[in-house]
Amino acid sequence: MSSPELGEVILDLKDLRVWFPIRRGLIETITGRPRLYVRAVDGVSFEIRRRETFCLVGESGCGKTTTGKALLRLVPITGGSARFRPSKEVAEELERRGVEFDEDGMVDIFKLTDKQFHPLRRDIQMVYQDPYGSLNPRFRVRDILEEPLIVHKIGETRSERLEYIARALEMVKLTPVSEFVDRYPHQLSGGQRQRVAIARAIIMNPVLVVADEPVSMLDVSIRAEILELFNILKERIGLSFIYITHDLSTARYVCNRIAVMYLGRIVELGPADDVIQDPQHPYTEALVAAIPEPDPRNRARMRDIKIKGEVPSPVNIPPGCRFHPRCVLYEAALKRGEPWAKLCTQAEPPLVEVKKGHYAACYKHEAARPKGFTG
Amino acid sequence: MPLLEVRDLRTYYYTMRGVVRAVDGVSFTLEKGETLGIAGESGCGKSTLAWSLLKLVPPPGRIVGGSILVDGMDVTKMSEHEVRSKIRWRKISMIFQGAMNAFNPVIKVGDQVIEPLLLHTDMDREEAWARAEEMVKHVGLPPEILERYPHELSGGQKQRLVIAMALLLEPDIVIADEPTTALDVVIQAQILNLMKRLYREKGMSIILITHDLSVIAELAERVAIMYAGKIVELGPAEAVFENPLHPYTQALLKAVPRLRGPKERLYYIPGAPPDLRNPPRGCRFNPRCERRFEPCDREEPPLVEAEKGHYVACWLYARR
Ligand SMILES: Nc1ncnc2c1ncn2[C@@H]1O[C@H](COP(=O)(O)OP(=O)(O)OP(=O)(O)O)[C@@H](O)[C@H]1O
Ligand SMILES: Nc1ncnc2c1ncn2[C@@H]1O[C@H](COP(=O)(O)OP(=O)(O)OP(=O)(O)O)[C@@H](O)[C@H]1O
Ligand SMILES: [Mg+2]
Ligand SMILES: [Mg+2]
Numbered sequence: 001m002s003s004p005e006l007g008e009v010i011l012d013l014k015d016l017r018v019w020f021p022i023r024r025g026l027i028e029t030i031t032g033r034p035r036l037y038v039r040a041v042d043g044v045s046f047e048i049r050r051r052e053t054f055c056l057v058g059e060s061g062c063g064k065t066t067t068g069k070a071l072l073r074l075v076p077i078t079g080g081s082a083r084f085r086p087s088k089e090v091a092e093e094l095e096r097r098g099v100e101f102d103e104d105g106m107v108d109i110f111k112l113t114d115k116q117f118h119p120l121r122r123d124i125q126m127v128y129q130d131p132y133g134s135l136n137p138r139f140r141v142r143d144i145l146e147e148p149l150i151v152h153k154i155g156e157t158r159s160e161r162l163e164y165i166a167r168a169l170e171m172v173k174l175t176p177v178s179e180f181v182d183r184y185p186h187q188l189s190g191g192q193r194q195r196v197a198i199a200r201a202i203i204m205n206p207v208l209v210v211a212d213e214p215v216s217m218l219d220v221s222i223r224a225e226i227l228e229l230f231n232i233l234k235e236r237i238g239l240s241f242i243y244i245t246h247d248l249s250t251a252r253y254v255c256n257r258i259a260v261m262y263l264g265r266i267v268e269l270g271p272a273d274d275v276i277q278d279p280q281h282p283y284t285e286a287l288v289a290a291i292p293e294p295d296p297r298n299r300a301r302m303r304d305i306k307i308k309g310e311v312p313s314p315v316n317i318p319p320g321c322r323f324h325p326r327c328v329l330y331e332a333a334l335k336r337g338e339p340w341a342k343l344c345t346q347a348e349p350p351l352v353e354v355k356k357g358h359y360a361a362c363y364k365h366e367a368a369r370p371k372g373f374t375g
Numbered sequence: 376m377p378l379l380e381v382r383d384l385r386t387y388y389y390t391m392r393g394v395v396r397a398v399d400g401v402s403f404t405l406e407k408g409e410t411l412g413i414a415g416e417s418g419c420g421k422s423t424l425a426w427s428l429l430k431l432v433p434p435p436g437r438i439v440g441g442s443i444l445v446d447g448m449d450v451t452k453m454s455e456h457e458v459r460s461k462i463r464w465r466k467i468s469m470i471f472q473g474a475m476n477a478f479n480p481v482i483k484v485g486d487q488v489i490e491p492l493l494l495h496t497d498m499d500r501e502e503a504w505a506r507a508e509e510m511v512k513h514v515g516l517p518p519e520i521l522e523r524y525p526h527e528l529s530g531g532q533k534q535r536l537v538i539a540m541a542l543l544l545e546p547d548i549v550i551a552d553e554p555t556t557a558l559d560v561v562i563q564a565q566i567l568n569l570m571k572r573l574y575r576e577k578g579m580s581i582i583l584i585t586h587d588l589s590v591i592a593e594l595a596e597r598v599a600i601m602y603a604g605k606i607v608e609l610g611p612a613e614a615v616f617e618n619p620l621h622p623y624t625q626a627l628l629k630a631v632p633r634l635r636g637p638k639e640r641l642y643y644i645p646g647a648p649p650d651l652r653n654p655p656r657g658c659r660f661n662p663r664c665e666r667r668f669e670p671c672d673r674e675e676p677p678l679v680e681a682e683k684g685h686y687v688a689c690w691l692y693a694r695r
Contacts (some may be wrong), residue, residue: 013385016399031505032621039480059559059560059561060559096575132604155653186559189647190417192648219417220588220627220630220631220632221416221627221630222588223632224632224642225643227643228643246559246560247560247632248560248634249632250632252634252638253632253641254636273638276635277635283441286561287560287561288634291560291589291634292567292587292593293589293592293633293634294588294589294591294592294614294616294628295592296592296595296612296613296617298593299592299594299595300570302571303564303568303593305561305568307561310529310531310532328535332535369583
């Protein structure tokens with residue numbers, strides 16, 4: 001992959017928390033049982049640069065989609081900050097609405113009122129997980145793409161808007177354009193639908209696109225086509241992507257960096273190839289070991305499963321390192337009598353740099369242990 | 376004699392907007408104790424083929440030609456009653472695509488798991504439950520799990536139950552339609568290990584259907600590649616993966632992302648699979664084929680044996 005030069009930081013997310021309250025029954029409310037929360041995202045931080053593709057990977061339910069939605073303020077924000085660098089047009093509009101910028105020219109999108117946030121919906125776009133559910137079945141492709149232009153008052157006349165629409169469709173290679181503008185979603189294949197969704201996201205010339213990969217089975221070929229499109233868009237119009245996926249092996253082809261999430265937190269973050277080839281967290285190791293490859297020699301061997309049990313509920317997060325009940329490394333360290341193993345049940349390990357630009361949250365790394373810890 | 380022999384099978388859907396030729400002249404055999412993988416893009420007819428083998432094609436679909444021989448009996452000629460008493464669950468059982476999401480939410484999973492036993496044997500509920508407990512242990516779950524309701528189980532646990540259910544009557548053949556799609560990689564690896572173990576211990580024959588070639592490589596000894604209702608390549612797994620002959624198979628393999636090794640640009644197959652109401656003339660892959668030449672859009676290529684046991688339907692290999 002030819003990777004273009006990365007630009008300045010466009011998003012600086014710090015300690016994002018999204019907790020969904022669980023509805024209590026009448027009895028629980030009366031007896032004053034404490035409120036319980038689904039801690040979907042529980043302290044996530046990362047930075048994204050211009051022209052960067054940043055991957056969030058992890059098992060189902062670990063909080064990937066919720067993290068993406070938080071950036072569009074589609075879920076209630078429990079805590080944290082998200083400093084964002086708007087495009088020039090949007091920055092001017094924000095100034096008119098009395099928004100203050102910090103010394104780096106960034107705004108905290110969690111601090112804005114709904115009214116102030118509205119113009120930012122141009123700059124941050126999301127492509128949803130399900131290409132079937134996210135397009136209105138009664139709209140033609142042209143209506144689907146025209147709607148955001150009308151909402152954000154882009155293009156004075158219909159024909160001007162049509163020009164934007166044609167350009168977006170060309171960009172996602174739904175050509176000849178005249179062949180596609182009048183179709184309804186059901187007249188498109190899964191991959192074509194996904195491309196319409198991408199066209200809708202990029203038609204506004206955004207700064208950041210959050211692309212949530214469908215879990216529903218897209219064929220490898222369609223997936224490859226969409227990933228290739230991301231790479232082209234990144235080079236051509238300087239977009240940044242957050243790409244959400246289950247699949248480390250596709251992540252490797254598009255991402256500059258990968259963040260591995262477990263139960264609402266990032267447990268490892270680093271350059272894409274480095275994370276896959278030299279994982280620094282036992283959870284990442286387990287994920288990498290589990291991925292099948294198209295090699296018929298694999299038939300002769302059982303897969304090594306380096307993880308115990310099942311994902312705990314995000315309501316009852318284990319104390320200490322939230323991964324320890326499933327961690328084979330912790331189990332082995334405990335057996336060997338490693339002094340650091342007792343840290344695993346005591347406090348959440350911090351995300352520390354263990355190689356250049358490569359971070360992990362695990363006590364097996366000395367840097368994660370408290371200062372002066374000797375056991 | 377092979378355990379299963381499918382000859383020139385045709386299954387069409389008669390829709391208002393035309394006839395969908397979802398399975399259109401498919402032939403293969405399955406030997407005792409063998410695992411056959413069937414791969415191909417979404418919509419190429421894999422599930423329709425599987426339903427046909429059990430005579431469970433949903434309307435407006437219908438088997439319109441060919442034969443399916445199981446122990447010398449032709450399933451296509453049997454009455455519904457005969458299929459139910461002689462074939463389904465006993466001879467051939469199926470892990471349906473998405474079955475783990477089809478548990479009834481208000482009934483204990485145990486009562487749903489034992490249903491085939493109650494329908495197809497003369498066991499009473501107690502005997503059936505005991506049998507189910509055995510099978511549940513076999514797939515690596517605690518037997519108490521049968522007392523639970525679907526929402527109390529994880530996706531991986533439900534999928535194990537679906538597998539246990541398919542094994543209850545110890546059938547000769549198990550058809551697994553996308554058994555790991557939509558599961559997380561760790562759970563997928565666990566299910567694949569389980570299937571490997573069961574296959575070794577029980578000596579069953581398995582037909583594994585999936586669009587994921589990496590999953591096929593984990594289990595299948597022989598591989599069939601389907602495109603637009605037809606088998607275009609069939610052979611031993613090693614031959615198909617290491618020396619693919621059909622340009623479609625070559626393209627599919629090139630599009631699989633690799634976790635290790637050099638990282639070229641991800642390849643994809645331009646264009647889309649054809650509309651099965653109106654498939655292209657000649658070879659159905661020809662409009663998307665990089666190696667198309669003069670006969671391809673005129674005449675359909677026959678399936679020929681290009682190397683020992685390795686078949687391909689492509690004019691590059693067939694004599695005209
Ligand atoms: N609106 C909500 N109310 C309550 N809980 C929620 C809500 N949305 C998500 N959750 C919970 O938050 C957790 C994280 O969900 P999220 O959708 O972010 O996961 P994900 O990583 O995107 O998973 P997948 O890979 O399955 O899409 C899950 O336990 C989920 O059940
Ligand atoms: N009930 C139906 N009525 C009409 N057409 C149908 C019906 N069911 C399937 N088809 C069509 O038959 C073809 C084959 O479908 P099938 O479900 O067998 O494909 P598949 O290979 O299993 O796909 P997937 O990988 O998406 O599961 C498709 O073109 C599909 O649209
Ligand atoms: Mg999600
Ligand atoms: Mg199917």
